[in-house]
Amino acid sequence: MTTSPAADELARVVRDHAGQLAASLVSLLGDFSAAEDLVQDAVETALRRWPVEGIPDRPDGWLFTVARRRGLDVLRRQENYRSKLAQLQWPIQPAPDDRLRLIFTCCHPALAREAQIALTLRVVCGLTTAQIAAAFLVPETTLAQRITRAKRKIAQAGIPYRIPRADELPERLGEVLTVIYLLFNEGYLSSSSDRVHSRDLVDDAEWLTSLLAGLQPNEPEITGLLVLIRLHRSRAAARFTPEGQLVLLQDQDRGTWDHEAIAAATALLTRTARRHRSPGPYQLQAAIAACHCEAASWKDTDWQQILVLYDMLLHLQPSSITRLHRSVAVRYVKGADVALAELDGLDGELSSYPLYHATRAEMLRAVGDYKTATEADRRALELTANPAQAEVLRERLATH
Amino acid sequence: MKYVLMFVDTEEYAKEVEAMSPAELEQVYDRVNQWFIDHAAKIRSTTSKLQGAATATTVRLDGPEPVTTDGPFMEGKEVISGFTEIEVADLDEALRMVKTWPACPIVEIRPVGP
Structure with missing residues (x-):
């Protein structure tokens, strides 16, 4: 994956703040679609200006200011938004991390799978439509339509902006994990050293899972998925030859695996397994990956x-x-x-x-x-x- | 928000119902009645069970002249067999309600326009 360090840093900073901003604007405006448009606009402005001006000291404040100014501008005709936005001062009141609600809305089962994926990347991770389209090799217009349709459905069908009730949580969390897993798979399978990626989806998948793990610390399947992703990433250096050819697991040079990362990930899996009974599918897949990662050679598996x-x-x-x-x-x-x-x-x-x-x-x-x-x-x-x-x-x- | 729930029958379900004894049928009706009682506070005026798809007549108005044909607008294995309007907070509440529906195997949830 050959992206420049500066672009990576830019992407990371945007990702760390875009979702937070989206979450507070949705709460404030009560309108998912309008809030999302403002954030997208602020992200695009940042991606244009930061490479030239440098990343600001308080990227969150910067994004907020742009979103607010833009909001006042665009929503001039809609009196209720304007007054709400006008009241809004930086820093926003310290509030619990609202991104969990955002994730559950983006991954609502009433949305089509591809729309869930695109929305999550755009709203929670702060990717632009162009970046998502490039990562999935679809025309930008197709992806833009997908997102517009999804946002319209959220508004018109009354998809709520809230954390599901306890009795609904297992099903809904499963939906979220599926979205992240597909994202991870797409990034992992399509990756090769000869294709320049504008975005590393595997990195986004790990980031999302770890965010989710922080917000829902007692869900062993989230940890399972996190370990699975980390174990796969720990072998990344051995997956391709310097010429860019794929190397199958059995032929990989195990000396180049990140053994520290493997040890940390398997330890996390073991701790989780100890605390919870019967492992779910992601923990089992992580355990299978761990067996491979811990074998000294293919023969010793x-x-x-x-x-x-x-x-x-x-x-x-x-x-x-x-x-x-x-x-x-x-x-x-x-x-x-x-x-x-x-x-x-x-x-x-x-x-x-x-x-x-x-x-x-x-x-x-x-x-x-x-x-x-x-x-x-x-x-x-x-x-x-x-x-x-x-x-x-x-x-x-x-x-x- | 207001939604219309459209109850959809499949060929398999129609056969299943046909094969039921009067007592089994009665049980189905009881469960359906109970469902309407349980959710009475959320159910708005119009609830209708429709006659079978064979009784439908379709008029197409997109040609030079209106064309009247026998049967539902779409020939398929799944047919709308009834509908009801509900008023609930959001789609999640509608989904919770629908997941306990005791009869036909498919329910479409459609928000009512403004």
């Missing part, structure tokens, strides 16, 4: 333990993708023939999923069926849209 964890995960969340990942553990515990037989059962659901064919190809090679393996690798290559994955597959086809 505790596949038995990984298989147990996958079985627990399948019990909670039966999905063919989980079965696919589990099949790798099955291969090392029970043999490639057993794993292949299990994979055959997934063909219907995963026939257009490149990783299914690539995994199957490896199993087929392990049992000596090179001809069918090559066919499976070819199929994976046809299906993948990810350049780094395609490169690995092409190399495989050339050497086998």
Whole structure:
């Protein structure tokens, strides 16, 4: 991920304050959409001016002043906003962090998944529409429409700005974690060292999860997701060659992993597991990642333990993708023939999923069926849209 | 806020209801009545159970002449079987209410225009 340190710093400062400002303006104006427009406008002004003028001493005060001035300007005709904004003085009264409400509104289940993701990035993390569009490779106009529609729905359908009631919290928190997980996946899978990113979505995902963990400290699944993200990030340096080629886990130089970060993340997972009974899906996935991170080599991986964890995960969340990942553990515990037989059962659901064919190809090679393996690798290559994955597959086809 | 709840039947549900004994049917009606009693404070005037989709007549006015056809406007496996208007604080309250609905398998929640 090659963004300049200055741009990273700028993004961090904006992210630290944009959500806070959005939260206080929504509370004040009682209008999510208007507040969000003001913040977006202030963020865009900051991104234009800070690189030239330098980041101000009090970035929050600066953003606030711009939003307020702009608000008075834009909302001149709407008397009630104007009087509310006119009363508003910096610093805003110290208030409890309101960003939790913001997150729950952005991730409301009545909004489409892609709208939840775009809104969360824009409202909570302070990304601009252009940055989000670039990260997801969609035209900016498409993304702008998505956000406009979502904001209109929030207003017209009466989606509330509030933390869900205790009995609704598990479902709604699940929704938020799904949004962050998808964001993380998008950033992780699309990343490669040869593609210049305007924004590191993985970093946004970690930041959001850690914000959420701070606001909801007793939710073990938030910690699970946080550990999962941190463990993946701890291996980032080994995922690509200096030439930008993807390196699979089994071939990675484990010496370049961030072992300090791994130790800290696994310790956090262990502490959480001790305090809470039966782990949820994110904790289980984090535990699987921890098994990989703690193995001295691919050969030393505790596949038995990984298989147990996958079985627990399948019990909670039966999905063919989980079965696919589990099949790798099955291969090392029970043999490639057993794993292949299990994979055959997934063909219907995963026939257009490149990783299914690539995994199957490896199993087929392990049992000596090179001809069918090559066919499976070819199929994976046809299906993948990810350049780094395609490169690995092409190399495989050339050497086998 | 005011919302209209549209109750939607599916083919499967229609078959399920057809196969019910009179006693089972009565139980369904009781549960539905109880639901309306439980939420009476939030339910506004109009609540209607509609006759089956086979009784619908559709008039299309977007051509040169109005065209009258037999059946609902959209042929599908899911048909609106009734509606009611509610008044609640926000969408979350409407969602809570709808999640306890004891009969047909789909409910659409639509805010009423200003």
